[in-house]
Amino acid sequence: PQTIYLSDYKAPAFLVDQVDLCFELFEDGARVHSTLSMRQNPESGSGAPLELHGDSLKLEFLALNGTPLLAGAYQDEGDKLVIPEVPAEFELAVVTWIEPQNNTRLEGLYKSSGMFCTQCEAEGFRCITYYPDRPDVMARFRTRVEADKSAYPVLLSNGNPVEQGDLDNGRHFVTWEDPFPKPAYLFALVAGDLLEKRDTFSTCSGRNIELRMYVEPRNSEKCEYAMDALKRSMRWDEEVYGREYDLDIFMIVAVDDFNMGAMENKGLNIFNSSCVLASQDTATDAAFQRIEAIVAHEYFHNWSGNRVTCRDWFQLSLKEGFTVFRDSQFSADMGSPTVKRIEDVTLLRTAQFAEDAGPMAHPIRPASYMEITNFYTLTIYEKGAEVVRMIHNLLGEELFRKGSDLYFERHDGQAVTTDDFVRAMEDASGRDLSQFRLWYEQAGTPVVAVTDDYDESRGVYRLTIRQSIPNTPGQTDKKPQHIPFAIGLLNSAGDPLPLNLNAEERNGPLERVLELTETEHSVEFHGLPERPVPSLLRDFSAPVRVQYPWTREQLLFLMSHDPDGFNRWDAGQRLAVDVIQSLLGAPDDAAVEPRLVEAYRHLLNDIELDQALVAKMLLLPSEAYLVELSDQADVPAIHDAREQVMKHLAHALRDELVACYQRNLDQGDYQLSSEAIARRSLRNIALAWLLHIDDEQALALAGEQFDNADNMTDRLGALRALVNSGFEHERNQALAAFYQRFSEDPQVVELWFSVQASSDRAGQLPQIQQLLQHPAFDWKNPNKVRSVVGAFAGQNLAAFHSPDGSGYQFLAEQVCRLDDSNPQIAARLVSPLTRWKKFAPHYCEQMKAALERIRDKSELSRDVYEVVHKSLA
Ligand code: BAL
Ligand code: ZN
Structure with missing residues (x-):
């Protein structure tokens, strides 16, 4: 595959002013009629041939200014259609035939649970029709969708509906018009038999916006939370950034088969069901919080991404880093800022630092790539957000707002670069950020x-x-x-x-x-x-x-005295890391630092401190973080040392844990307040620790909680604690009961898969193989793949890093299998193998062998090729 360089960037030779699309949707395929009003870009020289991107398309018709072009007047180069001679201004008509029903890559137009939907970022529009599919080509879209009326009563696209009516043969159509010029990656289409939920939002200038959610009828009761989160986001963006919504309608659609979490298509956001649908019975507190953050993130993109978009994909962090920063500020405002900061930093330090130290390390503005979908990374998103946060903190609240106002005003309707963003911040504040720009250019964690x-x-x-x-x-x-x-x-x-x-x-x-x-x-x-x-x-x-x-004494001191809540937590983490690391390879009965026990005892008894912070402080550093901190990681040894500390703490603090559990039992209705979430979190941590040491009283408490919970946080908390206990009979009973209760709900079944796949007790390789054979498992559904294969390789570290290398071989097999149907997901699954050099020699050699096995597969996709070859380089 070819490498694409930022330094080769050239402005587009042709611009598109208007796109008229007509989709004829059928069961055996779709015909796409496209009429493009195009002209030469005055900023680039004349005489260049017209080049349009295309991928897996069947060209049925091509006409220039009304005259059909015959073979010979154009070249079909597979991924490009080239027309050597075109006038300065012209109309191009293109008809393509595509097969959404066979599209397993889930890029472009595809079918999910009987509905048609699209995913065009980054380069999916070229799987629909021939087009200059690059973000700096912005056009107005008018889209007519035609389909069978009874099977697809709902027909959606971007903008506002302008026309609709019936056609022959039981078919109908709706035409949508989007007044805002946009790049093709923001195009969206949905057709299905969907239930509509409506609400309204009155903007700061008094305009009434229609809010609509479209879901499969079985999900009717799972929309309320996302709708409320949307309204909170809209209000917050007005108040904090002065950004008002611009269209008359804002729509959200939930689909089950989706590669990403969600997508910010103009006026028509499409969500992975797991990132938008929630009810008390089926979603955990963490899921509710994730949904609020993602709904906000996609909504915020309307300004940071859509109104002002990226010039090219090297600038991806322009919209993603800024929007993650914005959603993180929003979540902090909706809940506890310290807890949100702890969560963000935990992800950053565990996974982004690992990426930044591995073979795929790249600056937040990369200089090259082979396959852009491989660059939707923690670096672009999370480190990108940290970089914006540093600008925010250097400038202060007021000047940062002045900078963002200037950025939006100066670049509204444009496709720009990260440098334009930094320049707006400089111009508004008078600060010199020239050295700061190195954060965009240099990879690696300082x-x-x-x-x-x-x-x-x-x-x-x-x-x-x-x-x-x-x-x-x-x-x-x-x-x-x-x-x-x-x-x-x-x-x-x-x-x-x-x-x-x-x-x-x-x-x-x-x-x-x-x-x-x-x-x-x-x-x-x-x-x-x-x-x-x-x-x-x-x-x-x-x-x-x-x-x-730091001495242990200093860390203990900071844990209880630092006025900075984040650093209190961090001191506790550093102390626990130090204690665990000192036990690596030590005998089972080696002494565990008694001061750590006392510090945790103090935390468990401290009812004055913010209980949400206490809940975070009680969590030991994860195995993944401990691996990240090691030079030559021996995962089973890390696992054993961490287990030893956890078990020691649980035995020593048994009575305090039972008291903590009892103290935090809920009386009254389920609520999603920070305080109620902290209570559930504390009692489930207590339960997990107690069942880790097979405490009989805790077994009874877990059984009771599992049977009687009125919410998923508690039911899943009890299930997880049982699954990770030594009570094999009760574990199997609870797993069976849980599945029976929720087998009709794919999102809960995903939880059921991942609880097992991420547990070293229930997720050894033979059990993982069994899960893959389970009737509810579906290779075509990315969430299911992530909940079994992803959870096993990414969270069940002791089982994945089995000394015989079987975990690695298993992952290589699954990557090869998926590469043929969904290369984007396959490339993401490779990730746990890419850091092979970081592990102790016995493991590292076998991980490398697994990567080589993938490398040697015939017809490797560009996605997997890039990750594997860079990892082995
Ligand atoms: N733009 C891809 C999905 C997201 O980051 O919102
Ligand atoms: Zn985003």
């Missing part, structure tokens, strides 16, 4: 190493801070980056100290953001009668790894 010394005679405490950025594929000798590094100092009583930068200063602030710009930076704090304890990188002010020789 390491910030901190040392300190205290001069008792002068009362001066000095921090010396060195930054370095590791080499990544194709990038060495990196320049120092502009890192905002928030710090505070505490005295031995736990009070925050003023940060005086010289002997004259008296009442310095209690927190400072140091702006690191050089490789080495030194800063002195004056007027300190004793050696302080540093609180570093508060609220995780930059996406970096901090190294500092």
